[in-house]
Amino acid sequence: MATAIPVLPAGQAKALDDAYQAAVSARRLRTLMVLGIIVVLILISANLAHVRPLTLFGNIGNFGSFIGKTIPVLTFGNFFADMREWYWNFPKWLGLLGQTILIAYLGTFMGAIVAFCLCFLASANLAQSRWTRIVARRFLEFCRTVPDIVFALIFVIAFGLGPMAGVFALSIHTVGALGKLFAEVVENIDMKPVEGMSAAGANWFQTIRFAVLPQVLPGFASYSLLRFEINVRGAGVMGFVGAGGIGQEFLVAIRNFYYTDVSAILLMIIATVILIDLGTEQVRHRLIGIGEHR
Template identity: 45%
Template sequence: MTVADTQPHMQSTGDIRTAWERMVARRRFYTILGLVILIAAFVSSVRFADESNAGHFFDRLPHLFDFLSWLIPKDWNDVWRALFDIASVNDKGGEEFNFDKGRVYISGAFYIPEYFELMIVTINVALISTIVAFVFAVPLSFFAARNLTSSWPLRVFTKRLMEFLRAFPEIVIAGLFSAILSIGPVAAIIAITLHTIGALGKLFYEVAENIDMKPHEGMKAVGANWWERVRFAALPQVLPNFTSYALLRLEINVRASTIIGAVGGGGIGEELKLSISRGFGAKTMALVLLLFVTIVAVDQFSAWLRRRLVGEHAFLLQH
C-alpha cells in the first residue's frame, strides 16, 4: 500500500473532525445564546413584577426570611409536646400552647395525638383516591391503546377524556368541589381521584401499547373475544408495571392531599396552614416534622413494594 492509497482516508478523517468541531461550536453558540435570552427574559419579568407589585419586590427582598423568625419556637421541647399532645408548661390559656386540647380519645385514657389523626386522614384521602383511580384507569388504558382497540373514535374519545381529567390541578378541582360539597375530605378525594385517573390512564396505555402481541394474536386465532384477550393476554403482562405506577402515584397523592388540605380538603394541610398563618412556631415545626417523616416512610415503603412486585432485576443496570 502506497502513501497515495492512505491519503483519501486521512483526508476523510480530517473532514469528519472538522465537521464535528463545527457542530460542537454551533451547539455551544446556541446554548450561550439561549442562556442570554433566558436571563434577559428573567430580568425583564422581575423588573415588570417589581413595578407592578405594590409591595416592591426588591425593597422587600432583604426581609424574605423574616417569617422564619416568627416560627422558631422559644422552647424546642414544645415541638415534641405539640406532636404528642402533651400539656405545655408555657400554656397560658391561649391557642398557641393548648396541645392537650386536641387529643382524640379512643378508650379511657388512651388517645391518638391530634396531628397523627390528621395525618391518617391525609393518607386515607391519598389511598382511597389512588385505589379508585386505578380501578377506572385500567380499563380506560386498554380502550386507548392502539394495538388493543381498533375503533378510532373510541381511542380518541378515551384519550381526550383522560387529557381533560388531568388538565386541571388537583387544588383547582378541590376548590370547585369544596364550594359545592362544603369543606372536607370528600372534595379532596374527588379532586385527586379525577386527576389521578387522567395521569395513570396515560401511563397505563403507553405500557399497554408496548406489550408482546403474540399471546393476544394466539387467543384471537382460537376465537377469544376482546375482553378475554385483554384479561388473559394483555393484563398479566402489564399488571406489574401498572402496580408500580400506582404506587408511585400514591406517593404523589400523599403530597397532593396535604396541599389540598390548605383549601378546605381536611387533613393535616388545613392545620398546617392555620398554624403558619397564626405564627404558632411549635405547632408548625411539629407538623412539618410529622409530614416529612410520613412522606419519607411512604416513599420507602412504596419503593420496597415496587421492588417486590416488579422484581429486583428491573432496578439493576444492564451490562
C-alpha cells in the first residue's frame, strides 16, 4: 500500500533549507580557515627552517651523482669476482652488524623491563595516587624526549668507546617510548575484572597479576617487538658517536669517500631490517590473533 509523504508548508521548508545552507556555509568557512592556518604555518616553518624549493631542485643532481658513485661495477662475465671486490670486508662488517643487533636486543630487553614496571604507575586507571602518576609520566617523557644519540654521546664520554654506551642509550629511550605505549594499553583494559578482584579483597599487586596482565601481555609483547625493530635502526646510528656497532664503519666510509663501501654496508643494514621486520611481523600477528582462522 502506498504511503503518502507529508509536504511541509513552503515557509517552513524554506526556513529549514536556509538553516541547512547556513550550517553548511559555516562548516565550509571553518574548514577553509583551518586550511589557511595550516598553509601559513607551513610557510612560516619552511622559512625558519630555510627550506628552499629552488635550491632543492637546483642541487638534486648532486644527490643523484653521489648515489651513482656508490653503485659498483658488476659485469656478467666476472660477477663473482666483482661481488668479492665489493664486499671485500664482509666478515668484519657482518660481525659489526651482529653487534648492532645485539645492542638493539639488549637495549630493548632492559628498557622493556623498566617500562613494564613503570607503566602501571603511569596509567590513570591503576595509579595509586595522582602524584605517583605525575612523577611516572614526567620521567617517561624525559626518557623519550632526549634523543638516544645524545644519551649515547653522554655515555661514551662517561664510559668510553664501545657498545655498552649504545645499550644504555637505547635502554633509556626505550623506557620512555614503551612506558607510554604500555600505559595506554593498560588504560584501555576492561575494568570489570579489576573491580571484581578489589571487591574480593585482593591487593594492588594481586589485581595487576590476575586481572590486568592477562589482558595486556599480548599488546606489551607486540609493542616490544616493534620497538626492537626500531632499535635496530637506532643502533646502526650509535656508531657515529663511538657507541659500537656498524655505524662507525659506515661513517668512516662516508667521510673517506669509500663510495662502494657505503652502498655495501647500507644494503646489509637494509636487508637486516627487512628480515627483522618480516620476522617480528609474523610473531606480532600470532600474538594478537591475526591470521589464526585463515
